């Protein structure tokens with residue numbers, strides 16, 4: 001028994017694991033300096049009306065230029081930021097920056113901002129959102145918060161309270177990556193979401209997998225029954241767009257309409273469109 005544990009313990013110190021630890025430690029070290037170092041920026045991906053092709057607004061997506069390593073995708077550092085207590089300040093910066101940028105766009109163009117479930121457990125998400133809107137001079141109706149399903153399962157009462165206060169302020173709520181989490185339909189209704197964003201994984205297989213098509217069909221029915229706007233993520237080709245149109249999907253986002261882009265480029269896009 002002891003010998004076994006000893007061997008297991010020894011295994012922890014293989015050079016490979018040592019290198020992994022060093023890599024993570026380096027990432028953490030750099031992430032702690034990224035905000036003060038001005039290494040974050042936002043890109044904007046157009047949200048488009050499927051029927052008219054009109055640009056309705058954009059989703060703000062966080063980008064990190066890590067010195068010596070180049071661009072690090074958010075999937076590779078948001079989780080770490082949550083773990084080491086940085087998601088509060090980073091999330092607040094994203095809200096401020098996104099609202100400031102969107103305030104320069106013609107109304108009613110809107111801005112969608114991703115909010116980590118952990119931000120709901122910090123003392124003052126409501127205050128942070130309100131301050132970001134006020135500082136920017138942006139009408140609350142033009143801000144949409146994207147929340148993943150997982151949040152709704154935890155801390156239900158407090159979460160509900162914050163969501164309700166944000167709604168009272170006029171901010172809109174979208175459920176992000178729908179279909180990948182707990183998919184509790186009861187919550188969808190109870191939390192009074194304005195929008196369901198059907199996850200990219202279903203859209204991707206829409207044209208070749210009957211199951212993906214069935215899921216999209218079911219979500220569309222749900223959206224109609226509950227009176228919640230349906231949005232499809234990750235639309236890459238015309239066949240997908242056509243099927244979504246047939247299903248009655250109202251809003252789309254994806255490489256077919258535009259990749260995430262710097263703010264100047266997004267400004268050019270909606271100026272051309274109007």
Ligand code: C2E
Pocket residue numbers: 045060061062073074075078091094114115116146176177200233234235236253254255256260
């Ligand atoms: P998300 O909120 O679901 O954002 C959509 C992701 O899909 C983005 O990846 C976007 O670039 C990508 N995407 C959009 N259209 C297409 C398409 O047609 N094809 C393909 N293959 N991909 C497409 P990105 O920017 O790498 O962000 C990944 C995730 O990181 C986001 O997923 C979101 O959960 C998180 N994230 C990004 N920015 C923030 C932020 O400011 N705060 C928080 N908490 N999370 C963020």
Ligand code: MG
Pocket residue numbers: 059114146176
């Ligand atoms: Mg999102």
Ligand code: MG
Pocket residue numbers: 176177197199200233
């Ligand atoms: Mg999503």
Ligand code: MG
Pocket residue numbers: 177
């Ligand atoms: Mg996602």
